Amino acid sequence: MQSADQTETSITAAAGKNNPQPLAARKQVLIVDDEQELLASIQAGLANHPRFRVLTAASGGEALGIIDSGIFDLAVIDLNMPEMDGLQLLAALSESFPEIPSIVMTGFGSPAMRQELRQAGALKVLDKPLDIETLEREITRALEDRSGCRCRLPLEIFLQLAAMEHKTIHLKVFRQDGRQGSFFFREGMLIDAEQDGLTGDSAALAMLDWQDFTLGLKEYSPPFPEPRINSRLAYLLLRTRCRLDQYGGGSACFDRAREELRRLRQEADGAEHGCP
Structure with missing residues (x-):
């Protein structure tokens, strides 16, 4: 990228006569x-x-x-x-x-x-x-x-910064194809997500695949609903170290998050049916 200072001429004296050199x-x-x-x-x-x-x-x-x-x-x-x-x-x-x-x-x-x-x-x-x-x-x-x-910057970086700064915000995400969704943070905790008919964990995972988005931020005010994001899944989604795979074009971190979501749902289903 051309620097603005390339339009600026700065000359320093050189050892030889009539031999100026630009800085x-x-x-x-x-x-x-x-x-x-x-x-x-x-x-x-x-x-x-x-x-x-x-x-x-x-x-x-x-x-x-x-x-x-x-x-x-x-x-x-x-x-x-x-x-x-x-x-x-x-x-x-x-x-x-x-x-x-x-x-x-x-x-x-x-x-x-x-x-x-x-x-x-x-x-x-x-x-x-x-x-x-x-x-x-x-x-x-x-x-x-x-x-x-x-x-x-990918979407997950904005989520991680919201968590790091203890933000209480409603983060709106807009795609060029007209789809949109939301992440909800309370004091840095990701407590909910919405996208079309999806909510909670499923909505969060769906939006993390999005590219070419724009963002809107506004204050998220009480009363706050009960969290619909599982705390263990939120921790996995907001961990920066596992995002390294995404920058290399891979999907290992997303796969881990989806596998964790499936496991948590199986646990919940088992608890509902009285399974040990």
């Missing part, structure tokens, strides 16, 4: 966080970096406006922001700007969940608070390693 074009990096002091500190600390230029946005909406007016090589996004939060911004970027890879920053979620997201390699996760040196190092790595970038 390598700097990449464009957008930092999105609602903490103004943090943005000012990051911008000051990285202002003269030779490899990339930092721009900042204080909200998801502002970030989309900036990205829409320029060419960017990387977005670094805080997940916990008011109004349009980081999850919504990631959904918008994945749909409209899939060529832009992302790093997320979070002070929430369990260490195990964050570690699994890191190991999956689908999305880089940085713990807050973070120092300038760590941020600079991770930005540099992300800009250098574009070969493995999976910028259009």
